[in-house]
Amino acid sequence: MDTSMQGRVVLITGTGGGQGRAAALAFAAEGALVVGCDVDADSHAETTRLVAEAGGVLTGAAPVDLSDADQAAAWVDAAQAEHGRIDVLYNNASASRFAPIAEMSSEDWRFTVGNELDLIFYTTRAAWPHLVAGGGGCIINTASVAGLRGSRETGLLAHAATKGAVISMTRQMAVEGGPQGIRAVSISPGAVETPGTAAFFADPQIRAALVSHNLIPRPGLPTDIVAMAVFLASDAAAWVTGCNIVVDGGMMAV
Numbered sequence: 001m002d003t004s005m006q007g008r009v010v011l012i013t014g015t016g017g018g019q020g021r022a023a024a025l026a027f028a029a030e031g032a033l034v035v036g037c038d039v040d041a042d043s044h045a046e047t048t049r050l051v052a053e054a055g056g057v058l059t060g061a062a063p064v065d066l067s068d069a070d071q072a073a074a075w076v077d078a079a080q081a082e083h084g085r086i087d088v089l090y091n092n093a094s095a096s097r098f099a100p101i102a103e104m105s106s107e108d109w110r111f112t113v114g115n116e117l118d119l120i121f122y123t124t125r126a127a128w129p130h131l132v133a134g135g136g137g138c139i140i141n142t143a144s145v146a147g148l149r150g151s152r153e154t155g156l157l158a159h160a161a162t163k164g165a166v167i168s169m170t171r172q173m174a175v176e177g178g179p180q181g182i183r184a185v186s187i188s189p190g191a192v193e194t195p196g197t198a199a200f201f202a203d204p205q206i207r208a209a210l211v212s213h214n215l216i217p218r219p220g221l222p223t224d225i226v227a228m229a230v231f232l233a234s235d236a237a238a239w240v241t242g243c244n245i246v247v248d249g250g251m252m253a254v
């Protein structure tokens with residue numbers, strides 16, 4: 001099975017975060033030329049250091065706020081200018097705000113749409129012509145089980161809406177990208193322990209509740225998700241497109 005990413009140009013968003021950092025390390029270990037970005041400059045710098053320490057290549061920029069169309073396009077175009085092509089766009093970054101329906105402000109709703117949905121549109125729109133010019137490539141979008149099921153916890157309205165939209169926009173990317181050689185797949189993680197979920201997992205009751213949904217009784221690790229992303233981006237997944245892959249320790253099975 002050929003999962004090598006040797007020499008492939010892989011753009012990963014949110015490389016300062018839990019899954020983004022693990023992705024940068026994993027793709028670089030497979031020989032990819034990784035280009036990352038994050039709105040948080042310090043955490044992206046730490047990932048850059050870790051990848052270099054492991055002997056890999058991670059370039060990119062931070063801070064980059066991908067909810068701003070111009071910043072997103074500039075980051076993509078800089079990657080194209082640096083490497084002359086783009087093979088993979090891994091839309092991993094996101095930020096969400098949570099509140100019960102009646103208490104959610106319009107600002108928090110717009111923030112969530114901007115930082116979970118707009119940013120995927122902006123990077124993908126910018127990368128599309130480069131992918132087409134290069135004969136195709138792969139787009140991986142990070143959705144969530146929140147896009148597939150309701151939650152007894154209140155507060156997930158905006159997050160559920162955006163992650164459901166990530167799944168459906170991925171399908172449309174695959175349809176429109178097919179003739180151009182572009183594959184598009186979404187990954188829906190279950191509950192993964194990362195800086196983004198640290199506050200939830202720090203509460204023993206919430207931690208136990210999150211894990212109790214799983215058939216494999218532990219939180220997800222960033223590497224559980226990223227292993228799937230590496231497979232999906234590789235030639236081994238050449239016949240995989242237009243679908244949503246659930247990686248959730250069995251949560252969705254019950």
Ligand SMILES: NC(=O)c1ccc[n+]([C@@H]2O[C@H](COP(=O)([O-])OP(=O)(O)OC[C@H]3O[C@@H](n4cnc5c(N)ncnc54)[C@H](O)[C@@H]3O)[C@@H](O)[C@H]2O)c1
Pocket residue numbers: 013014015016017018019020037038039040043064065066067091092093094095115119142143144145188189190191192193194195196197
């Ligand atoms: N951790 C989980 O349980 C879980 C479950 C399902 C889905 N997901 C999804 O997985 C992905 C990665 O999540 P994570 O848990 O690693 O989160 P994380 O918070 O650890 O990392 C996300 C990174 O994205 C960056 N980011 C956010 N908005 C940005 C913007 N506008 N521009 C640039 N960078 C931005 C953040 O600074 C952060 O470093 C997200 O799309 C998240 O919704 C996570």
